[in-house]
Amino acid sequence: MSAAAPGTTFIILMLPFLAALFAPWLTRRLGHNAAWVLALAPVAIFIHFLGFSAEVADGAIVTGGFAWVPSYNVSFSWLIDGLSLTFVLLISGIGALIVLYSGGYLKGHANLGRFFSFILLFMGAMLGVVISDSFLMLFIYWELTSITSFLLIGFDHTREASRRAAIQALVVTGAGGLALLAGLIVIWNITGITQLSLLLSFGDELRASPFYLLALILVLGGAFSKSAQFPLHFWLPNAMEAPTPVSAYLHSATMVKAGVYLLMRLNPVLGETVWWETILPVFGGATLIVGTLLAIRQTDLKLMLAYTTVSSLGLLVMLTGFGSEHAIAAAVLYLVAHSLFKGALFMVAGLIDHEAGTRDVTKLGGLRGAMPITFAAAMAAAISMAGLPPFVGFLAKEEIYYALWATDPWSLIFTLVAVVGNGLMFVIGFAVAIKPFLGPKVETPKAAHEGPVLLWLGPLTLSVVALVAAIVSPLTHRFVSSPMASAVAGETETVTISLIPHLGAALALSLITVAFGVLVYRYLDSARAGMAKTLAAIGWGPDRGFDQFVSGIVRLSVAVTRAIQPGRLDIYMTATFLMIALALFVPMAWYGEWPSMPVWPADAQFHELAVFVIALVGLAAVINARDRLTAIVSLGVQGFAVALLFMLFGAPDLSFTQFMVETLAVVILALVMTRLKLTASDHRSTRDKMVDGSLSLACGTGFGLYLLAVTQQPFDPFISDFFAQYSKIVAHGTNVVNVILVDFRGTDTLGEIAVVMVTGLAVLSLIRIRTGFDGRAVADNDPEQREEAR
Amino acid sequence: MRTVIFRSIAPYLTSLMLLFSIFVLLRGHNEPGGGFIGGLIAASALAIYGIACGVAPVRRAIHYHPMAISAFGLFIGALAGVLSVFSGVPFMTGLWIYPKLFGVELALSSVLVFDIGVYLVVVGAISSIALALEERDRD
Numbered sequence: 005m006s007a008a009a010p011g012t013t014f015i016i017l018m019l020p021f022l023a024a025l026f027a028p029w030l031t032r033r034l035g036h037n038a039a040w041v042l043a044l045a046p047v048a049i050f051i052h053f054l055g056f057s058a059e060v061a062d063g064a065i066v067t068g069g070f071a072w073v074p075s076y077n078v079s080f081s082w083l084i085d086g087l088s089l090t091f092v093l094l095i096s097g098i099g100a101l102i103v104l105y106s107g108g109y110l111k112g113h114a115n116l117g118r119f120f121s122f123i124l125l126f127m128g129a130m131l132g133v134v135i136s137d138s139f140l141m142l143f144i145y146w147e148l149t150s151i152t153s154f155l156l157i158g159f160d161h162t163r164e165a166s167r168r169a170a171i172q173a174l175v176v177t178g179a180g181g182l183a184l185l186a187g188l189i190v191i192w193n194i195t196g197i198t199q200l201s202l203l204l205s206f207g208d209e210l211r212a213s214p215f216y217l218l219a220l221i222l223v224l225g226g227a228f229s230k231s232a233q234f235p236l237h238f239w240l241p242n243a244m245e246a247p248t249p250v251s252a253y254l255h256s257a258t259m260v261k262a263g264v265y266l267l268m269r270l271n272p273v274l275g276e277t278v279w280w281e282t283i284l285p286v287f288g289g290a291t292l293i294v295g296t297l298l299a300i301r302q303t304d305l306k307l308m309l310a311y312t313t314v315s316s317l318g319l320l321v322m323l324t325g326f327g328s329e330h331a332i333a334a335a336v337l338y339l340v341a342h343s344l345f346k347g348a349l350f351m352v353a354g355l356i357d358h359e360a361g362t363r364d365v366t367k368l369g370g371l372r373g374a375m376p377i378t379f380a381a382a383m384a385a386a387i388s389m390a391g392l393p394p395f396v397g398f399l400a401k402e403e404i405y406y407a408l409w410a411t412d413p414w415s416l417i418f419t420l421v422a423v424v425g426n427g428l429m430f431v432i433g434f435a436v437a438i439k440p441f442l443g444p445k446v447e448t449p450k451a452a453h454e455g456p457v458l459l460w461l462g463p464l465t466l467s468v469v470a471l472v473a474a475i476v477s478p479l480t481h482r483f484v485s486s487p488m489a490s491a492v493a494g495e496t497e498t499v500t501i502s503l504i505p506h507l508g509a510a511l512a513l514s515l516i517t518v519a520f521g522v523l524v525y526r527y528l529d530s531a532r533a534g535m536a537k538t539l540a541a542i543g544w545g546p547d548r549g550f551d552q553f554v555s556g557i558v559r560l561s562v563a564v565t566r567a568i569q570p571g572r573l574d575i576y577m578t579a580t581f582l583m584i585a586l587a588l589f590v591p592m593a594w595y596g597e598w599p600s601m602p603v604w605p606a607d608a609q610f611h612e613l614a615v616f617v618i619a620l621v622g623l624a625a626v627i628n629a630r631d632r633l634t635a636i637v638s639l640g641v642q643g644f645a646v647a648l649l650f651m652l653f654g655a656p657d658l659s660f661t662q663f664m665v666e667t668l669a670v671v672i673l674a675l676v677m678t679r680l681k682l683t684a685s686d687h688r689s690t691r692d693k694m695v696d697g698s699l700s701l702a703c704g705t706g707f708g709l710y711l712l713a714v715t716q717q718p719f720d721p722f723i724s725d726f727f728a729q730y731s732k733i734v735a736h737g738t739n740v741v742n743v744i745l746v747d748f749r750g751t752d753t754l755g756e757i758a759v760v761m762v763t764g765l766a767v768l769s770l771i772r773i774r775t776g777f778d779g780r781a782v783a784d785n786d787p788e789q790r791e792e793a794r
Numbered sequence: 795m796r797t798v799i800f801r802s803i804a805p806y807l808t809s810l811m812l813l814f815s816i817f818v819l820l821r822g823h824n825e826p827g828g829g830f831i832g833g834l835i836a837a838s839a840l841a842i843y844g845i846a847c848g849v850a851p852v853r854r855a856i857h858y859h860p861m862a863i864s865a866f867g868l869f870i871g872a873l874a875g876v877l878s879v880f881s882g883v884p885f886m887t888g889l890w891i892y893p894k895l896f897g898v899e900l901a902l903s904s905v906l907v908f909d910i911g912v913y914l915v916v917v918g919a920i921s922s923i924a925l926a927l928e929e930r931d932r933d
């Protein structure tokens with residue numbers, strides 16, 4: 005099985021996308037029971053990758069793939085080691101349960117098929133993130149998770165809160181993704197490597213590079229925004245607008261861990277520097293504390309869990325930043341434990357909401373009798389979250405204290421941070437698992453009873469896995485923790501922690517945590533009121549800041565648009581001709597290529613001079629014309645004179661065309677004039693006349709000088725000789741101009757006639773807009789005016 | 795503008811100009827002329843007719859919407875280019891055939907088809923602008 009052909013792995017990776025394609029159709033056929041069929045996709049993925057586990061446990065790194073864009077050295081390649089395998093198993097395993105849960109949760113929803121489609125798309129994207137070997141593939145999948153997350157948060161798109169949350173998440177994580185891309189490009193430039201698997205041996209080179217800090221900051225920008233680190237954490241609680249299966253899957257178990265994944269993946273090459281070991285613990289620790297404090301404030305089950313997710317992510321970043329052997333083992337264990345218990349708790353919260361009709365913890369109570377299975381699953385998950393035996397969360401918490409405990413001040417601070425954070429998470433875990441179920445029965449909007457199997461299967465399975473994984477800890481460590489920790493550390497590591505209590509500092513810290521947790525739990529209501537008061541006193545938060553930022557951008561763009569689009573044609577024309585004059589004069593001045601004064605031709609014939617005089621007379625007539633129509637016709641006289649000059653100097657085709665263009669221009673301009681209902685004559689102030697006159701003089705002189713400069717260059721007859729020679733032989737035509745137009749340069753002409761047609765269409769629609777809507781402005785981009793119109 | 799004399803002459807003038815435009819189009823390969831100039835002549839012919847007799851008669855006379863004529867021109871222009879691909883030579887390579895019609899050898903080519911396309915695009919686009927502008931009392 006482990007020797008599976010690369011083709012199979014590729015098909016398996018594409019499986020979620022295929023399933024997403026068929027999901028709407030299947031859902032139309034089978035209703036919510038389509039979940040059973042669609043869950044087969046993640047199950048197949050799970051089984052396929054389980055086949056790699058023995059190999060990976062022995063320290064192997066499986067890579068594969070094929071060239072994607074060979075000219076840019078971009079490949080579609082994957083990397084399977086302990087880290088990515090654990091993630092893949094979590095994504096596909098929890099994914100299968102989530103698909104089933106969604107079937108129960110959104111049963112009868114009109115857009116259930118679309119929902120399945122989105123969630124499977126996300127699954128495919130997330131698998132791609134954790135399995136990508138090539139940088140570009142990682143980035144593409146990374147952004148794809150942001151986009152699918154946007155679709156899922158905004159699933160209930162008729163509510164404004166959903167739409168706002170969706171856009172907020174997309175802006176924050178999408179911008180982070182761009183930072184990541186920049187960071188990866190910097191790394192690529194430093195090392196010349198575009199594959200993660202090859203990067204591992206370039207750690208020293210990278211750390212020594214002067215651009216190390218730049219690469220680090222950019223990569224952290226991507227990781228911190230995705231993993232909701234303070235102060236970019238605000239999008240995650242808002243993302244709870246999504247249906248609960250999404251919150252359980254994307255915003256606790258998988259997607260938000262993509263940032264942590266990235267940090268773990270790059271730990272061997274970017275880690276072990278002062279910057280890494282300062283920035284990560286500080287931001288992670290701050291996120292841990294801020295997250296738990298904000299969680300205390302909440303009464304909505306989902307929001308409580310969301311803020312503890314923020315703090316758990318902070319804890320993971322903090323541990324990854326510590327980088328010691330125990331810290332990595334702790335991060336690995338906590339990551340797995342968190343995915344299991346948080347996924348389960350979210351599903352429980354959704355279940356309560358679904359059955360009781362509310363998820364406000366103050367309006368719930370006494371559901372234990374009605375929902376025994378849910379209660380069991382919730383309790384198991386909460387015990388794991390609180391870090392109590394016999395669940396895998398206990399192993400994680402013990403390992404955390406092993407990693408952090410030391411007597412230097414730096415370690416003491418972070419130990420304290422961890423104790424406070426863990427204690428508060430203990431509180432929230434039990435608040436979610438106990439408050440709704442125990443105590444006196446509270447009247448809920450719906451008569452609560454146990455949900456269908458689709459709903460409780462997920463949380464129950466995750467809780468059982470968390471229990472079994474802890475009991476058979478040697479197996480867990482052999483196949484999951486140790487290979488993953490080795491991949492994160494970049495060297496072989498063995499995790500040994502087990503459920504048997506070991507006396508020491510870690511156990512003491514655990515006891516302190518529990519005592520602190522129990523204490524806060526007893527006074528939860530007053531703690532919540534205190535937090536609410538504090539937050540109200542602060543008033544401002546990053547969430548508000550985001551709105552201010554967005555409205556600031558809108559205001560700025562309105563101001564810029566106002567400045568550069570005043571909407572007055574004369575200003576546009578002045579700007580255009582000014583640019584033309586500059587484009588003509590600046591290069592000649594810059595390179596000093598002024599033409600020499602032309603000599604007066606001695607052999608000028610009388611009729612040639614006469615035509616020249618006609619042109620000048622036409623020009624004078626234009627300038628002195630009383631009304632517009634005369635000016636237009638005089639311009640035509642001037643144009644005809646130029647056409648005559650073409651004729652005299654041997655360019656019949658050009659002259660022919662010039663005649664026709666002049667004629668039509670006069671006709672169309674005259675028609676436009678009659679249509680615009682302008683005053684017959686043109687009244688401009690002297691100042692306007694001076695500006696316009698000097699501009700046209702500048703443009704005219706510029707063109708004249710330019711043409712002189714061009715004709716004074718030595719003439720290279722290569723091209724004209726070529727066309728003259730081959731026009732008859734190759735293209736069977738003696739009119740070289742026409743042969744060039746329709747044969748030698750036929751493709752150019754095709755493009756040009758397409759432009760002619762599109763221009764015609766555009767002009768036509770402009771004319772129609774004026775006649776069809778009584779002169780009312782149709783294309784108006786002034787936002788304020790539009791608001792008024794509404 | 796709509797004097798009796800002008801109105802009486804305009805149809806004949808227009809017909810002559812249209813005839814001439816086709817003549818210019820066809821002779822373009824060897825003498826001054828071609829699709830672009832021919833198209834401009836035809837467009838001005840239609841504009842004259844429009845100024846003299848009003849837009850509605852012009853629209854009736856050309857039957858199709860001028861923009862449709864323009865689009866058809868672009869279509870056969872592109873088709874003329876694609877023809878050569880089917881013959882195994884690069885896009886836009888000229889193809890020639892010499893059928894004998896009533897004992898006269900005719901030189902027909904994809905290039906001619908392309909030039910007709912150019913002609914139609916120009917006629918259609920320019921006259922649709924001109925006609926729309928002339929249509930003052932619409933609706």
